[in-house]
Amino acid sequence: MTPVSRAVVELAGVQQRYGDVVALDGADLTVSRGELLAIVGPSGSGKSTLLNIMGTLSRPSRGTVRIDGHDVAALSDRELSALRAGTIGFVFQQFHLSPGVPALDSVADGLLYSGTPHGERRRAAEAALREVGLGHRLWHRPHELSGGEKQRVAIARAVLGDPPLLLADEPTGALDSRSGAAVLDLLHGLHRAGTTVVVITHDRDIAASLPREVRLRDGRIEHDSAARRAVGAGGAR
Amino acid sequence: MKARTTGTAPRAARMSPADMLRVGGAGLRSRPMRVFLSALGIAIGIAAMVGVVGISTSSREDLNRKLDALGTNLLTVSPGQSFSGEEARLPKSAVQMIGRMPQVESVSAVGKTDAKVFRTDRVPEEETGGIAVLAARTDLPRTVGARLTAGRWLNAANSRYPAVVLGPKAADHLGIRTTGRDTQVWLGGRWFTVVGVLAPNELAPDLDASALVGWGAAARYLDFDGYPTTVHTRAEESAVGRVQELLGATANPESPNEVTVSRPSDALAAKEASDDALSGLLLGLGAVALLVGGVGVANTMVISVLERRAEIGLRRALGATRGQIRGQFLCESQLLSALGGIGGVLLGIAVTTGYAAYQGWPSVVPLWAMAGGVTATLVIGGLAGFYPAVRAARLPPTDALAAT
Numbered sequence: 001m002t003p004v005s006r007a008v009v010e011l012a013g014v015q016q017r018y019g020d021v022v023a024l025d026g027a028d029l030t031v032s033r034g035e036l037l038a039i040v041g042p043s044g045s046g047k048s049t050l051l052n053i054m055g056t057l058s059r060p061s062r063g064t065v066r067i068d069g070h071d072v073a074a075l076s077d078r079e080l081s082a083l084r085a086g087t088i089g090f091v092f093q094q095f096h097l098s099p100g101v102p103a104l105d106s107v108a109d110g111l112l113y114s115g116t117p118h119g120e121r122r123r124a125a126e127a128a129l130r131e132v133g134l135g136h137r138l139w140h141r142p143h144e145l146s147g148g149e150k151q152r153v154a155i156a157r158a159v160l161g162d163p164p165l166l167l168a169d170e171p172t173g174a175l176d177s178r179s180g181a182a183v184l185d186l187l188h189g190l191h192r193a194g195t196t197v198v199v200i201t202h203d204r205d206i207a208a209s210l211p212r213e214v215r216l217r218d219g220r221i222e223h224d225s226a227a228r229r230a231v232g233a234g235g236a237r
Numbered sequence: 238m239k240a241r242t243t244g245t246a247p248r249a250a251r252m253s254p255a256d257m258l259r260v261g262g263a264g265l266r267s268r269p270m271r272v273f274l275s276a277l278g279i280a281i282g283i284a285a286m287v288g289v290v291g292i293s294t295s296s297r298e299d300l301n302r303k304l305d306a307l308g309t310n311l312l313t314v315s316p317g318q319s320f321s322g323e324e325a326r327l328p329k330s331a332v333q334m335i336g337r338m339p340q341v342e343s344v345s346a347v348g349k350t351d352a353k354v355f356r357t358d359r360v361p362e363e364e365t366g367g368i369a370v371l372a373a374r375t376d377l378p379r380t381v382g383a384r385l386t387a388g389r390w391l392n393a394a395n396s397r398y399p400a401v402v403l404g405p406k407a408a409d410h411l412g413i414r415t416t417g418r419d420t421q422v423w424l425g426g427r428w429f430t431v432v433g434v435l436a437p438n439e440l441a442p443d444l445d446a447s448a449l450v451g452w453g454a455a456a457r458y459l460d461f462d463g464y465p466t467t468v469h470t471r472a473e474e475s476a477v478g479r480v481q482e483l484l485g486a487t488a489n490p491e492s493p494n495e496v497t498v499s500r501p502s503d504a505l506a507a508k509e510a511s512d513d514a515l516s517g518l519l520l521g522l523g524a525v526a527l528l529v530g531g532v533g534v535a536n537t538m539v540i541s542v543l544e545r546r547a548e549i550g551l552r553r554a555l556g557a558t559r560g561q562i563r564g565q566f567l568c569e570s571q572l573l574s575a576l577g578g579i580g581g582v583l584l585g586i587a588v589t590t591g592y593a594a595y596q597g598w599p600s601v602v603p604l605w606a607m608a609g610g611v612t613a614t615l616v617i618g619g620l621a622g623f624y625p626a627v628r629a630a631r632l633p634p635t636d637a638l639a640a641t
Binding site for chain 1: 250251252253266547548550553555559561633
């Protein structure tokens with residue numbers, strides 16, 4: 001983790017309100033390129049709000065958000081879509097695989113909105129599925145896959161096209177411990193290959209096993225294991 | 238990893254039409270039963286409309302072919318009513334007079350007799366079956382374009398003897414299948430030999446239910462008075478209108494107002510035109526069915542959007558713009574109704590072909606009806622899908638993802 005590497009995520013004074021409820025209050029967070037970190041907290045602590053803001057799925061009520069150098073406030077909805085298409089990969093607890101669609105096609109959809117031709121998308125999808133160890137499951141549909149396999153399909157879809165930032169929302173939440181470990185191994189592997197991986201979890205053990213841990217409570221960042229280094233890099237608390 | 242510089246906003250890639258179709262089609266593939274049922278609604282409407290247009294076109298085509306074969310230049314002269322309200326008569330000289338008109342190609346006549354015809358001499362007097370016995374000139378077939386399905390027409394020789402040619406309905410009623418010396422009917426109190434049977438003739442439908450005997454034979458055996466009751470005239474194609482005007486005065490110069498002149502092909506066309514009103518009504522019913530089908534598609538799309546909030550959220554997370562989500566659902570809606578439209582056109586063609594075959598018509602479905610049917614479904618699909626598509630596109634991605 002060198003201070004000179006450019007930040008992928010920069011949040012400064014980010015606040016998110018829903019009516020009178022403040023879901024996130026004054027969050028400052030910088031994620032540098034190539035990091036692997038956990039955002040951990042009990043339910044209602046603002047993890048999902050933070051994920052949505054980092055993923056540009058929602059705009060904060062206050063504060064600035066920069067993703068891969070782009071100020072989110074300055075981008076139109078259309079430009080944000082393009083930013084997500086090229087820069088951010090998402091992995092969800094519920095996998096979000098369409099019923100009846102073979103794994104290969106689900107994964108290929110990862111590049112659907114990036115302007116990549118159909119044949120190329122499928123070739124990339126096949127390679128990505130082989131990389132996550134599912135080369136033998138190309139034509140299987142979601143109901144024919146185990147939970148762990150489904151999540152690996154979802155990860156293959158998220159990293160298709162090599163986005164610099166991968167956001168994983170409770171990626172092991174719906175899995176048994178062995179499948180969960182395999183999925184975490186996969187995320188570690190992606191991190192080693194250079195992808196920035198942010199894991200949102202309520203599981204303290206998982207959080208503790210990752211190089212950096214950001215703890216949330218009641219919409220505030222309570223603890224950041226990289227705080228000292230972040231202060232050294234300038235700005236963030 | 239692509240190099241990016243701060244300050245240049247990322248630009249959304251355009252989706253190719255093929256990808257749009259693929260995404261729209263994928264939505265349909267996952268719910269085949271629902272797709273089938275909502276497409277069926279559209280298909281029924283389109284099939285009804287294509288069927289109505291096809292059947293009326295086929296019927297008109299049949300008429301046109303018949304008229305082409307029969308000619309539209311046949312004019313029929315018959316006695317009208319006199320001033321005193323009695324039945325008028327055509328003069329005996331009418332045929333000759335008309336034959337002298339320069340634009341007349343041929344002329345012939347039949348005259349009504351009071352005789353009755355029966356299968357045998359044992360049939361009671363009252364059971365005439367509505368068959369008229371007419372005296373016919375030997376040149377009648379040439380003028381009205383009559384053909385025979387069996388036997389021969391009256392000729393100079395047998396027209397003076399008890400020989401008869403039956404119209405198709407008359408033959409049917411009398412149970413006559415064959416012709417020849419052994420086939421006889423009881424006509425005017427004596428046996429007449431059936432020498433021929435006519436084919437149906439649309440331009441002279443009166444002949445269908447008639448028994449035709451020679452002019453001479455009628456006078457000799459049936460007390461025929463020699464007055465023609467219908468004079469058939471073929472005029473030159475270019476002069477039909479003029480001949481029609483002059484026929485009355487020519488046939489009966491003394492009292493032209495006692496003559497009725499008609500053009501049978503006009504009557505056929507008028508009958509066809511009166512069918513158009515019914516076609517219009519059926520077409521309207523088809524349009525209502527189509528509208529109901531469109532509402533069905535809209536309903537399906539609204540439900541589809543509600544059910545697929547998570548998918549919409551995922552697609553937004555994958556980088557779909559609002560426009561691309563809107564396009565996906567519009568495309569899906571249009572595919573759905575186009576599916577119904579194509580099915581409906583095929584169904585309409587099948588209905589037309591079946592009905593035309595049953596009626597013995599040529600089967601014609603105009604291209605404009607097929608193209609119009611499919612175009613209409615695309616418009617309906619667009620209208621039905623518009624509101625759901627806009628709803629889907631407006632869905633905030635976070636709400637959509639939270640749906641499951």
